[in-house]
Amino acid sequence: xxxxxxxxxxxxxxxxxxxxxxxxxxxxxxxxxxxxxxxxxxxxxxxxxxxxxxxxxxxxxxxxxxxxxxxxxxxxxxxxxxxxxxxxxxxxxxxxxxxxxxxxxxxxxxxxxxxxxxxxxxxxxxxxxxxxxxx
Ligand SMILES: *[C@@H]1O[C@H](CO)[C@@H](O)[C@H](O)[C@H]1NC(C)=O
Numbered sequence: 001x002x003x004x005x006x007x008x009x010x011x012x013x014x015x016x017x018x019x020x021x022x023x024x025x026x027x028x029x030x031x032x033x034x035x036x037x038x039x040x041x042x043x044x045x046x047x048x049x050x051x052x053x054x055x056x057x058x059x060x061x062x063x064x065x066x067x068x069x070x071x072x073x074x075x076x077x078x079x080x081x082x083x084x085x086x087x088x089x090x091x092x093x094x095x096x097x098x099x100x101x102x103x104x105x106x107x108x109x110x111x112x113x114x115x116x117x118x119x120x121x122x123x124x125x126x127x128x129x130x131x132x133x134x135x
Pocket of ligand 1: 039040041109
């Protein structure tokens with residue numbers, strides 16, 4: 001079992017905005033976290049551990065009625081990267097929604113090699129929540 005300390009602060013807040021005819025507000029959740037950053041671990045492990053925290057946060061937010069969750073910038077990977085090549089394993093092409101309709105969660109074979117996109121897609125789909133991920 002990996003030992004790590006992850007501090008997760010989930011701030012569930014309600015904001016009132018008019019977004020649909022069904023209800024006149026939506027509930028937003030914002031995740032603040034000290035992500036797992038120990039670069040002596042394989043890069044894939046760092047990503048997996050942080051994505052697991054994201055999943056817990058999304059489930060918790062959905063349970064509290066959140067419609068949307070906003071994840072922090074660079075929340076999946078350490079701010080300080082060991083080198084440029086290290087980052088190459090995390091580069092994922094995101095399909096242009098103006099050119100094609102895709103669902104990375106449901107199209108497993110097509111998106112098998114894009115773990116970030118696929119897991120965030122499944123996280124949104126499985127929890128019925130909108131996801132905002134910057135970078
Ligand atoms: C990173 O992980 C290694 C291996 O588990 C451990 O020896 C080291 O102390 C960790 N570094 C930090 C900064 O936590």
